[in-house]
Structure formats: structure tokens, C-alpha cells
Amino acid sequence: MGRSGVQPSRAGFFLDDLEVGQEAETSRQVTQADIAAFAAVSGDDNPLHLDRAYAETTPFKGPIAHGMLSAAYISAVLGTKLPGPGAVYVTQSLRFRRPVRAGDQVTTRVTVEAVDEAKALVTLKTVVLVNGKTAVDGEAVVTAPRRPTEAS
Amino acid sequence: MGRSGVQPSRAGFFLDDLEVGQEAETSRQVTQADIAAFAAVSGDDNPLHLDRAYAETTPFKGPIAHGMLSAAYISAVLGTKLPGPGAVYVTQSLRFRRPVRAGDQVTTRVTVEAVDEAKALVTLKTVVLVNGKTAVDGEAVVTAPRRPTEAS
Numbered sequence: 217m218g219r220s221g222v223q224p225s226r227a228g229f230f231l232d233d234l235e236v237g238q239e240a241e242t243s244r245q246v247t248q249a250d251i252a253a254f255a256a257v258s259g260d261d262n263p264l265h266l267d268r269a270y271a272e273t274t275p276f277k278g279p280i281a282h283g284m285l286s287a288a289y290i291s292a293v294l295g296t297k298l299p300g301p302g303a304v305y306v307t308q309s310l311r312f313r314r315p316v317r318a319g320d321q322v323t324t325r326v327t328v329e330a331v332d333e334a335k336a337l338v339t340l341k342t343v344v345l346v347n348g349k350t351a352v353d354g355e356a357v358v359t360a361p362r363r364p365t366e367a368s
Numbered sequence: 369m370g371r372s373g374v375q376p377s378r379a380g381f382f383l384d385d386l387e388v389g390q391e392a393e394t395s396r397q398v399t400q401a402d403i404a405a406f407a408a409v410s411g412d413d414n415p416l417h418l419d420r421a422y423a424e425t426t427p428f429k430g431p432i433a434h435g436m437l438s439a440a441y442i443s444a445v446l447g448t449k450l451p452g453p454g455a456v457y458v459t460q461s462l463r464f465r466r467p468v469r470a471g472d473q474v475t476t477r478v479t480v481e482a483v484d485e486a487k488a489l490v491t492l493k494t495v496v497l498v499n500g501k502t503a504v505d506g507e508a509v510v511t512a513p514r515r516p517t518e519a520s
Contacts, residue, residue, distance in 0.1 A: 242411065253409040257402055258440035259394065262447030264454060283457040284443040288410035291436040295414030302416060305435035305464040312457040
């Protein structure tokens, strides 16, 4: 076992690459088309997301993105960047603090808080920001893949 | 204020309709197309979900759906059935217990656990089942819309 000669075949990190404080983030602009696509795949056609006339009667004064679309962005950072491919969700907590709207530029950031080498578990702080303000925060626990041994 | 003459313009429940023990559920079959659509809208192209050859090398022995796709189904029940349209997420906890695969028939069920009339908050148990076994469980807190007053 060891690092020599073993190249990960993909981006991301093995368990023994991970350290407390490591961060990864993505940034993307949310479009009304993204909101419509999320409504279609989830079945969540709550008019708060899709019906401008209805949404304008709510305290939000207009349509907002599904909260779980932001959660999906968290999943994407965990699954593609840190730990990256092979990461598997164990738990996620989510607190929805501010709405995300079509047109918002959304930054999704995850930060390693703890690594349990024995159990291959990684705890990460997860936050979704719009204009520097927290829209969603929470904590994820995922399993990270172990580095393949040289014999395998 | 009162129930007489006020018809909700949509499905779902107002805060004062809600009681501990009320349940709602949806059932749908997850397809590989759903998984691909979720990957596109989230940006989560983790090969565990999309690359059969890679996924077969993992403990899952094949592709699994994104955990957050199940979470999206929970959001859909909350946003379309119970409480229904106008519901807004405050928090959601998720524990991923078993994988969901393309072809699985997924039942998503939410059950009212507590109603806080003063704060308009509803706490619900949330569970996603495959073949009667829990794939994802957790708890949601949402705000439910108050019934419009007769004067408004």
C-alpha cells in the first residue's frame, strides 16, 4: 500500500488525501430553466417556484428556486470535487436561510471538518451563498473512497 | 376570519388544517433518464450515478441514484401535497440508509409530527422507501401558509 505508482483515474481525493480545513467550491448562475428542470425531475411544481403571479402574493414577492436545488449543488461539490467521485452520502443537514432566485449567482462551498480514517467517514461544513450571504447551510457526512492498494 | 366562504385556490393545506399524524405520499419509478436529468441540473456527474463500468467496481456493484434525488421527492410531497403549495422549507435532515437504483419504485411519505400555530411551523417525519425498506429518512420543518382572512 502507498502512494507510489497509484494514480487516481479521476479527479477528487482518496480518504488519506483529506485534511481538516480543505475546501472546494463551485459557482453557477441559477436560471428559470434550471428551476423548471428541477421541478420536472422532482415532481415539485409548487407555484412558489413556477407561477410568478402566485409567487408575487407571497412574502418572497416573486418566484424562488427550490431549496433542494441548492442542496443538489452541495451534492455536486461533494460528488465531483471534495471528496469527489466515489463519495457516498451518509447524512446531510440543511437550514434554508434566504431564498435563491433565478438570476442569482450561487457559490456552493464545502469545508472538511473531520476525517474518521477507521470508518472512512468525512464530515464537511456545507454552505450555499448568494452575494456573500448564506442562503443554505448545514453539515454533510460522506464516505470517501480508500486509495487502492498496489496489489489490487 | 374563518373557514366560511374561503376556498383555497389550490390543493394543499393551510396551517389550521394540519394535525399531528396526517400523512401524504407519492410513488414513482426512478429511471436512468431521471438520474441523468438530475445530474444535468445539479452538475453532479459523479460516475457512481452515470458510469456503469465505474459503479460496478464500487460496493454498490452498479449505478445508484443521487441521494439528493430522493430528497427532491421529499421536497415535492411537502410542496405539492402536505402542507402543499406555499409551504417553504426551514430545515431538512437526511440520513441515506440504502441506495436507490434505476428501475426502483420509490414511495416518499411525510407525516406531520408537530404544528406550531404561533410560528406557522410544521415538523414532519420524511421517509423514502424502496420495496418497503427505508432508503432515506429524516425530518423536515416547513412554514405552512395561513388561511386568508375573509376581509382580504
